[in-house]
Amino acid sequence: MDVGGFLGLVERARGGDRRALGRILTFLEDLSVSNAWMVEYLASNSSGKAQVIGITGIPGAGKSSLISRLIKAFRDKGYRVAVIAIDPTSPLSSGALLGDRLRMQDHATDPGVFIRSVTTAGFEGGLSLAALAMIEAFDALGYDKIIVETVGVGQDETTVMDAADTIIVVTMPGAGDDVQALKAGVLEIGDIYVVNKSDKPEASKTYEYMSFVAEKGDIGREGAWRPLVVKTSAVLGMGIRDLVEAVDKHLEYLVGSGDKAARTAKRRKLLIKLLAKKIVLDTLKKVYEEHDQSVGEVAKTLKGFYEESLELVRLAGRKLIEGS
Amino acid sequence: MSTAHTQSPHTTKRKIKILVAKIGLDGHDRGAKVIARALRDAGFEVIYTGLRQTVDQVVAAAVQEDVDIIGVSHHEGSHIYVARKLLEKLREQGAEDIPVVMGGSIPVIDIDTLKAIGIKEFFLPGTPLKEVIEKLETLASQKAALKQ
Incomplete structure (x- = not known):
């Protein structure tokens, strides 16, 4: 696609044409030497104001259902919300079954919500170049909250750390004890820890484990962000207000401390x-x-x-x- | 021979992206899931939107995901109504270039009507998966050629 055609698409997308935005994202899925200028253009037009929220955690913890609840809460506050849902590519057939949006379909027709599924397509760390480029596109088009749901591989998913402003790690009752929680990896990267399915037995035990994880960061980090732990039940709609409050609080901290700009720079470095x-x-x-x-x-x-x-x-x- | 399946890892050709949809009050999703899995194994990117969707929801998902094909699995008799509404909505969204195919329990006598409405292919019970994959690949490459 030539420059004029692409800029036309961007203009249409700005005017609310969702078909045009869908097309733009497809180009970003296949970046190479010949069209890298597209993401360059979008990044130079993005405000850097959007809050990129990374949501990660073990498979089946309820990330997609939780996101559906978050979308609703953000929309009630008047924010425009984009979701990038990343699902794994099969190493055997290179095909993929993208099922995350199934739980978010209630919001599909809301003009203030845009949901796009992406495959991992061979990138390690659960985060792809396509997803990073899409973050720039959504930011350039004025979305306030960009939620990135990454493959829940569990212990070794740390590149989302380099891409998100706010990282939410979702776990659930019965997902391991406090020693498990202390292992290095995904459980040390959270800004917010969510114990989902809190209507289930042993939820308070898991909550205590996670609180212990959150504490350990205090030594030598006085004045820094202290991770919050929130109990939710996405299915019952419990604890969602607390979670949104935690997300807002973290954004306040990021802006106040100057960390926001640093995280945007870090994300772009990863894109390069x-x-x-x-x-x-x-x-x-x-x-x-x-x-x-x-x-x-x-x-x-x-x-x-x-x-x-x-x-x-x-x-x-x-x-x-x-x-x- | 399916080209998506034999595609060498060295080619950068875009994978075929298909939306598998169930519309209306129809709880029979076994067929949709079997197809979704078979297409995944054939190298497709499959988006499944789940049960009891409205036409608007399916079109919104197709537009946001920029899919190459929409596949509707239908078992409750309202296929003509659903097909008409679906194609109308696609036109309204400027997405009439996305081909729509149908499968499930669709009476043979309705096929001409559905064709006139604009449904491109039909996969009735007993269609070999290999045939489904080949026909979808043909549709996708025709759509890609139109775009050039």
């Missing part, structure tokens, strides 16, 4: 890093296709494994420099 990785991989792919042929030819020389592999490395290196 992932874009560079994509460009390198795209280039490598091209070289690799030719590389497959070279393998056959070099193997015919019968110089032995070591000499042959060295020869391949030399050929690939030459192609990388010449070919890009």
Whole structure:
């Protein structure tokens, strides 16, 4: 797509054309050398005012249902809300079943809500380049709250930390004891911890574990944000007001401490890093296709494994420099 | 042979994105789920919006997700009404380029009417999954060609 066409889409999206915004997001799903300027344009037009809320946690903890409740609460306050729901790509078929929006469909027709599903498509950390680019788009188009739901892989999902302003970690009763909660990883990145399904037995026990996790950050961090723990039940609609209050409080802290600007800068740094990785991989792919042929030819020389592999490395290196 | 399935990891071609929808007071979602899983395994990106959706909700989801195809699974007899409303709403949203296909218990005698309304393909009980996948791939590539 040429520049004029894209700017036309952006203009239409600004005027409330949701079809145009949907199209823009599709372009951002496949960023490469030829269209990286699109995200550049959007980022230069974004206010940086939107609050990016990352929601993560174990599968089945109720993240999507909780988001549906949050959307309602934010809309009642007059905010425009965007949701980026990330679901895993199958490593076997490279297909995906995106089911997060199923629980948010009540809000599908609300003109102040835009929900988009994204696959992980080979990126580690549960967060993709596409999602980062979409954050810039939603910010540029005036959305106040951008909720990013990431794959609930549990203990090792920390890149959401580099992308969100406010991180909500969702857990539920019966999801492990306090030692589990003290393990390094996803349970140390939260700004807010939510014990969802609090209508279930053992909820107060889990609440205590999580409160202990929240405390541990106090040493040497006086004056810094102290993580909040909130009990909710997304299904019953309990504790949602407390959660929204915690989210507001964290935004106040971010703006007051200057952390907001720092987090935006951090997010953009991650975008550059992932874009560079994509460009390198795209280039490598091209070289690799030719590389497959070279393998056959070099193997015919019968110089032995070591000499042959060295020869391949030399050929690939030459192609990388010449070919890009 | 399904191209999405045999697609080499080295090509950057966009995956086919399909919305699987159940509209109205129809609780039979086994078929929709079987199709959703089969398409996922064939390399599609499948969005399932769940039971008892309105036409407006389905169109809103299709527009926000910018899907290539909408697939409606229907078992309760109101398919002609639903099809008419769905295509009307798509036109209203400027999304009439998204092809709509239908499956489920749809009487053969209604197919001509549905075709006239604008439904592109029909997958009646017993259709082999392979045929479903091939026809959807053809539809998606036709839509992509139109866009060029």
